[in-house]
Amino acid sequence: MTDIQHIPSLDPDNWDNFRARAHQMLESAIDQMAHAGEGRVWTEPPDDLKTLPPIPVQGDAAQTDTQMKALLPYGVGNTHPRFFGWVHGSGTPSNIIADMVAGAMNANLGGRDHGAIYIEKQVVSWCKAMFGFPETASGLVVSGTSIATLIALKSARDRMNNFATRASGVQPGLVGYTSTQTHSCVARTFDMLGLGSDALRKIPVNDAFEMDTVALQAAIDADRAAGLTPFAIIGTAGAVNVGAIDDLDTLADIAATENLWFHVDGAFGATAILSDKIKPRLTGLTRADSIAFDFHKWLHVNYDAGFILIRDEDAHRRAFSERPDYLAAADRGLAAGNPWPTEYGPELSRGFRALKIWAQLSEHGTDKLGQLITQNCNQAQYLADKVNADPAFELCAPVALNICCFRFTAPDVDLSRLNAEIVIQLQLDGVAAPSTTVLNGNTVIRVNITNHRTAYSDLDILLKATHSIGTKLVLERSFATT
Ligand SMILES: *Cc1c(COP(=O)(O)O)cnc(C)c1O
Numbered sequence: 001m002t003d004i005q006h007i008p009s010l011d012p013d014n015w016d017n018f019r020a021r022a023h024q025m026l027e028s029a030i031d032q033m034a035h036a037g038e039g040r041v042w043t044e045p046p047d048d049l050k051t052l053p054p055i056p057v058q059g060d061a062a063q064t065d066t067q068m069k070a071l072l073p074y075g076v077g078n079t080h081p082r083f084f085g086w087v088h089g090s091g092t093p094s095n096i097i098a099d100m101v102a103g104a105m106n107a108n109l110g111g112r113d114h115g116a117i118y119i120e121k122q123v124v125s126w127c128k129a130m131f132g133f134p135e136t137a138s139g140l141v142v143s144g145t146s147i148a149t150l151i152a153l154k155s156a157r158d159r160m161n162n163f164a165t166r167a168s169g170v171q172p173g174l175v176g177y178t179s180t181q182t183h184s185c186v187a188r189t190f191d192m193l194g195l196g197s198d199a200l201r202k203i204p205v206n207d208a209f210e211m212d213t214v215a216l217q218a219a220i221d222a223d224r225a226a227g228l229t230p231f232a233i234i235g236t237a238g239a240v241n242v243g244a245i246d247d248l249d250t251l252a253d254i255a256a257t258e259n260l261w262f263h264v265d266g267a268f269g270a271t272a273i274l275s276d277k278i279k280p281r282l283t284g285l286t287r288a289d290s291i292a293f294d295f296h297k298w299l300h301v302n303y304d305a306g307f308i309l310i311r312d313e314d315a316h317r318r319a320f321s322e323r324p325d326y327l328a329a330a331d332r333g334l335a336a337g338n339p340w341p342t343e344y345g346p347e348l349s350r351g352f353r354a355l356k357i358w359a360q361l362s363e364h365g366t367d368k369l370g371q372l373i374t375q376n377c378n379q380a381q382y383l384a385d386k387v388n389a390d391p392a393f394e395l396c397a398p399v400a401l402n403i404c405c406f407r408f409t410a411p412d413v414d415l416s417r418l419n420a421e422i423v424i425q426l427q428l429d430g431v432a433a434p435s436t437t438v439l440n441g442n443t444v445i446r447v448n449i450t451n452h453r454t455a456y457s458d459l460d461i462l463l464k465a466t467h468s469i470g471t472k473l474v475l476e477r478s479f480a481t482t
Helices: 017-035 061-073 095-107 116-130 145-159 184-192 213-225 248-258 271-272 279-287 313-320 351-387 414-427 455-476
Strands: 140-143 175-178 200-203 229-236 261-265 290-294 306-310 392-397 402-409 435-439 442-448
Touching: 017 061, 017 095, 061 442, 095 351, 116 140, 116 306, 116 351, 140 145, 140 313, 140 351, 145 184, 145 229, 145 290, 145 306, 145 313, 175 213, 184 200, 200 213, 213 229, 213 248, 229 248, 248 261, 248 279, 271 279, 271 290, 271 351, 306 313, 351 392, 351 435, 351 455, 392 455, 402 414, 402 435, 402 455, 414 435, 414 455, 442 455
Parallel strands: 175 200, 175 229, 229 261, 261 290
Antiparallel strands: 140 306, 290 306, 392 402, 402 442, 435 442
C-alpha cells in the first residue's frame, strides 16, 4: 500500500547537508565558548531580537541557523570571567558534547528500562556519597533548587499525616521555620503547597547573617503553645545575600529534639562540600533530612541542572508515586527498572539532564571542582581586603563564602542610589556585571564569585572601574543630598 498523500518527515532529505549544517553550528558554539573571556560581559539585545514575528507556516532551515548564530553573543554574560551578578554558574565547553549525545538519544527519563536511567542512577548514588547520605536515601535530578525545595517540603508535609493529605487536602495549622536571609523559593513553596507563606516563620539573624537559633527555639515553643503544628526547619548553606551558612549542627539538634523535618537550601553553598577549605563548616549537612542544590551554579553544569536528595526514600516516593494502569510496572521488558523517577517528583516526561551532570563529574572529578570553589572563596576575601584598604570603599558584610558586598562612599550623597547607579553603569559599559542587594537598609554592590574563569586581575579591573564611575558620579553631584 502506498501513501495517498506523501508528507515529508522531519528528517533531512540529505544527510550530507545536515552534517554540514551541524558542523558549522558546532564550530560557532565552540568559538563562542573559546572566546568567553573576551569582550564585553553583557550587551543589551538589539531591537530586531526583541520583535515578535508571526509563527512560521513554511519553515526555512538556512534562516533558522542564521538567526540562532546571531543569537550567540546575547547571553546574560555568565560565561564571562567578570560576571558577578546574583548566583550564576559559568558553564563549561564540554557540556556541548554531553548535550549532543542527549540530543541524539532524545531519552525520556520519566521511567522505563533504558540506558539513560542508569546514568541518572549513578548521579543519584554520587550525590548520596557526596553528602554522606545512606544508600537507602533517594534523589532526583531536577531543573533547580526551587523545584527541589518543593519536592522536599511536599514530602515533609505529607509525612505529617501519613500521606492522607494527598487525597484529603492540606491539614490546617502546619508551620515551618527559616531565617530572614532565606531565598524566596522557600516562601513560594509554602504558598504552592497550600500552607500559605505566612506559615513560614522568618527567624531573625545574628551579625553574621546566620539564623538566631535561640529565637528559633522560642518561635517553635510559642507556636506549640498556640496549638499549631511545627513540621520543618529550613536552614541555608550559602544564603543569597552574603553567602552565610546557618549553624547546621544546632539546627539539626533542634529538629531532632522537636521531631521536625530538617531541610537545607544549599543551592550553591552545599556543593562547597567538595572544597577542603569549606567542608569542615558543612558537616551538619550530613544530618539533614533533605538537601536541595544546583549543579548549574558552583559546579558549572550548563543550565538547567538541580538536585533533591532525601533521606527517607519511603516518604519521598509516597509523596509523589502514582501508577495508573497505563504506567504499570513490570519485572521484564521496557516497563521494568522500577521504581521510576516519576515516582519521586511532579514530572512524568523528563529530559536527560543527568547526562551533562554525569559528564561534568566524570570528566573533571570532584577534586578539581572543589579546588575551583576554594579559589572563588579566596578571591572574595582578596576583594574584601582590597576594599578595606581603600577609603573610598566600605565593606558591608563579612565575607562568609564567595560573596563580597561593599559600596562606594562619599559625603553628602544618597549612597544607596549612587551604588545602584554604579552597578547599572558597570553593566552598561560591559566591563563587569555585579548585582545589588540591600543590607541593613542600604543598597550595596554585591559581587558573587561562582566562576571558574575569574582571575584575581578581574577583581582589580572591577574595583578600578567602580572607583572611576563612582568618582565621576560624585563630581557630577548625582544623588547629592546637600
Ligand atoms: C539560586 C538559589 C535558589 C533557587 O535555585 P534555582 O536553581 O534558581 O531554582 C535557592 N536558594 C538559593 C540560596 C539560591 O542561591
